[in-house]
Amino acid sequence: MGVGVSGWRLARAVARTGQLGVVSGVALDALLARRLQDGDPDGQVRRALARFPVPALASRVLKRYFVPGGLPDGKPYRPIPRLGLRPRRDGLELAVLGNFVEVLLATDGHHGPVGVNYLEKIQMATPAAVYGAMLAGVDYVLMGAGLPTGIPRLLDALAEHRPVRLSVAVQGAATDQQFHVSFDPQDLLGVTPERVRRPRLLAIVSSTTLATYLARDDTTRPDGFVIESPVAGGHSARPRGALRLSPDGEPVYGPRDHVDLPKVAALGLPFWIAGGQCGPAELSAARATGAAGVQIGTAFALCRESGLDTALRQRLLHDARRGTLVVRNHAGVSPTGFPFKVAHLPGTTADEDIYADRPRLCDLGYLRSPYQQPDGKVGYRCPAEPVGDYLRKGGAVEDTVGSRCLCNGLVAAVGLGQRRPDGYREPALLTLGQDLAFLPTLVGDGDDYGAADVVHYLLGTSVTAEPSVHSTPMP
Numbered sequence: 001m002g003v004g005v006s007g008w009r010l011a012r013a014v015a016r017t018g019q020l021g022v023v024s025g026v027a028l029d030a031l032l033a034r035r036l037q038d039g040d041p042d043g044q045v046r047r048a049l050a051r052f053p054v055p056a057l058a059s060r061v062l063k064r065y066f067v068p069g070g071l072p073d074g075k076p077y078r079p080i081p082r083l084g085l086r087p088r089r090d091g092l093e094l095a096v097l098g099n100f101v102e103v104l105l106a107t108d109g110h111h112g113p114v115g116v117n118y119l120e121k122i123q124m125a126t127p128a129a130v131y132g133a134m135l136a137g138v139d140y141v142l143m144g145a146g147l148p149t150g151i152p153r154l155l156d157a158l159a160e161h162r163p164v165r166l167s168v169a170v171q172g173a174a175t176d177q178q179f180h181v182s183f184d185p186q187d188l189l190g191v192t193p194e195r196v197r198r199p200r201l202l203a204i205v206s207s208t209t210l211a212t213y214l215a216r217d218d219t220t221r222p223d224g225f226v227i228e229s230p231v232a233g234g235h236s237a238r239p240r241g242a243l244r245l246s247p248d249g250e251p252v253y254g255p256r257d258h259v260d261l262p263k264v265a266a267l268g269l270p271f272w273i274a275g276g277q278c279g280p281a282e283l284s285a286a287r288a289t290g291a292a293g294v295q296i297g298t299a300f301a302l303c304r305e306s307g308l309d310t311a312l313r314q315r316l317l318h319d320a321r322r323g324t325l326v327v328r329n330h331a332g333v334s335p336t337g338f339p340f341k342v343a344h345l346p347g348t349t350a351d352e353d354i355y356a357d358r359p360r361l362c363d364l365g366y367l368r369s370p371y372q373q374p375d376g377k378v379g380y381r382c383p384a385e386p387v388g389d390y391l392r393k394g395g396a397v398e399d400t401v402g403s404r405c406l407c408n409g410l411v412a413a414v415g416l417g418q419r420r421p422d423g424y425r426e427p428a429l430l431t432l433g434q435d436l437a438f439l440p441t442l443v444g445d446g447d448d449y450g451a452a453d454v455v456h457y458l459l460g461t462s463v464t465a466e467p468s469v470h471s472t473p474m475p
Contacts, residue, residue, distance in 0.1 A: 002119070002234055002431075003027045003407075004414035007307035008105035010300055012372045015112030019459075021253030022115040022142060023106050025129050026122065026412060028098030029091065030364055033233030034416040036062065039070030048101040052133065054189045058392035061097050064090070067417070072414050074421045082365045085168060085378055092128045092188055099132030113139040115202070118193035119235075120146025122366050123168045129157050131293050134196045136321045142226060145338065146236050146463040151201055159198040170378055171371040172394070175365055179378065191389050202226050206237035208260040215267045223270070226295050227259050233297045233433035236329055236339040243331065250329045251339050260321035267431070283458050295469070298433035299442065299454045307338030309415040312428060317346060321443060327434045332402040335367045335383045340406070343430040349409050354427050360386045363418060364407035405431055 002024050011021030025036060036047050046066070052058040065078065081091030083103065099116065106114045116133045118126055120143050130141060134155075143151055150166050157164045163184040170179045172200055186192050200223035205211050211227070230236045230253050240256040266434050274295035275288045278297055286294050302317055319325035326344040334340035344350040349358060362368075366382040381390055383399040411417055411427025417426030442449045443456055 002032050002117070004300050004416070005415070006117070006297075008102050010303070010307060010451055011106040011114055011307040012108065012110065013305040014300065014455065015106065016110045017452055017455040018112055020113045020115055020140060020457055022117050022140070022191050022242070023102045024097055025102075025116040025118045025133060026125075027366055027407065028102050028129065029082055029094040030411060031414070031416060032098035032101055033065045033080050033094060034411075035078050036065040036068045037071050039067055041070070044105060045101055049067065049097065052097060052100055053180045053193050054191060057093055057189065058097060060090075061093055061270075061346075070299075074419055074423065076420050077416075077418055079363055082380075083181060084367070084380070085123070085124065085370060086126065086183065087128070088186070092183070093215060095125060095128040096132035096135070096188065096449035099129045099182075099212070099234065100136045103133045103136035104148070107137055115142055116151065117141030117142040117144075117200070119144065120148050120436075122128065122336075123166060124181045124370075125366065126151075127154065127158070127166055128163050128179060128188075130154065131185055134158055134199060135193070135199065138199050138204055139197075141199045142204060144226070144228065147205075147210060148203050149199065149214070149223070152221065153219060155198050155201060155209075158185065158251060159196055161186075161195070162190055168370060171369055173372045175373075199251045201225065202272075204228055206230075206257070206259065208263045211264050211267060215269060224269050224292070225264065225267075225271040227261070227264060227271055227273050227291075228258065228295075229259075229273075230329065230339075231429050231434040232275030233301070233327075233341050235334060235336065235340050236340065236386050245331060248328060249331065261289040261291070275433065278435065278438040278454070278458070280458055280460070287385075294458070296454065296458070298436065300451055301432060301440050303451050303454060304448050305451045307414045308414060308430075312345070312413060312430065313350075315448070316343060316430065317439075317443070317449045318365065319345065319385040320439055323370045325432075327432050327435065327436075329434065330402070333404045334406055335403050337399075341434065343432045345430055346429065347428045349404050349427050358405075358427060359424075360384070360405075362405045362407050364411065366407045384427075 003026050006024045014021035022375045042045050049058040081088040116138050154164050158448050165180040165182045168179045168181050202224045203214055204226040205221040206228050211225050239253045239413055244252040246252055270292040272295045273291050276298045277294035279294050283294050300375040327341055329339045329341050331339050341385050342350045349355045368382045371376050373379045378397050381393040381395050383403040384405040388398045408426050412426040
């Protein structure tokens with residue numbers, strides 16, 4: 001769900017029920033550019049861009065990417081600037097606007113809460129992306145795939161449009177070396193907008209230790225937690241201790257990976273439980289532990305407001321209802337090194353033959369890691385890039401085995417995959433959670449369901465003052 005599946009339509013549908021609708025903040029610059037190159041058929045992107053507080057900036061992006069009527073079939077999408085420690089100005093503009101558009105459309109026409117989800121792993125994208133979401137009035141920022149220690153101060157500064165610097169981990173750098181990505185809102189916009197509201201921060205963690213660590217200091221303390229179990233979709237935390245694999249190649253989790261929820265509750269911050277929580281009994285059990293509610297991903301990913309390509313979503317639903325859909329937690333698929341859930345659907349890169357035939361390339365590069373070269377300069381590498389390139393950059397060959405390009409695969413899953421004149425179409429990569437027990441109840445005698453049906457299934461007619469359910473991207 002981390003790229004476009006939890007888009008503005010889904011987040012708005014959930015927020016209209018009074019619960020927290022969450023858009024994915026990953027790769028929104030690419031999605032904005034490609035939607036504009038597809039001609040923005042329903043005009044929603046251009047409608048949102050018209051409300052950006054600096055019209056000249058929005059006009060530049062429109063001029064650069066908008067293609068009336070859409071690109072001809074087979075013509076590749078225009079590339080966008082890649083992430084780096086010194087980002088290009090046009091890349092920053094696209095990131096700010098991409099997040100502004102997605103959040104603005106999600107918040108339009110109702111008063112329900114809306115959040116945006118980011119990955120700590122993609123540090124170089126964070127400042128500009130968060131700022132764009134804040135300009136659109138986002139209520140919550142959620143962050144997983146790492147510890148968001150610098151995000152509370154980042155939110156404080158951006159609410160006042162002050163320049164920010166966010167620490168970036170660089171592989172191979174000496175411990176006394178520090179690297180940052182910088183962002184100056186006023187320099188980018190050329191004006192000083194009115195102060196914007198600071199969103200609340202929810203840190204996505206998988207252990208009591210991490211929650212305690214973040215909560216102990218004012219500078220790192222979030223406004224709440226999402227406690228995620230290994231069955232949740234997308235990336236999972238690595239098991240504690242030595243990595244052991246099941247016969248199917250999945251990481252084996254043990255007692256050390258159990259989260260002590262009473263200890264989390266004792267921290268005095270609200271928390272939500274994620275992973276295998278889609279049911280009224282699970283919601284009641286979560287509340288009994290002191291949780292504010294639950295976070296739901298997979299049930300929303302399969303509903304009609306989901307951003308998934310329609311044909312792919314229907315195939316997932318069909319196989320899941322028949323009980324033939326396999327979702328595995330693969331230890332080596334993601335270039336991040338974290339275990340990652342893959343839905344095994346024929347024709348996607350979960351299929352070994354499709355994976356083997358796919359050119360080993362990435363024209364997006366969100367999961368590239370910065371590393372220090374022998375000459376002291378910073379380069380960028382990814383285990384999913386051509387093996388020779390990765391080894392030339394000092395990477396280990398074992399990192400490349402089985403590594404899939406998540407960037408291109410997840411963008412293709414929402415119908416925006418790259419295409420080329422020779423007929424090549426980027427295959428999709430799909431992620432879901434491993435608990436699909438909710439489907440018979442939600443689908444019933446029909447063949448589809450909506451986001452409101454999920455909320456009704458969980459809550460019935462009850463009304464809560466605080467959001468009890470999150471729709472969220474799977475990080």
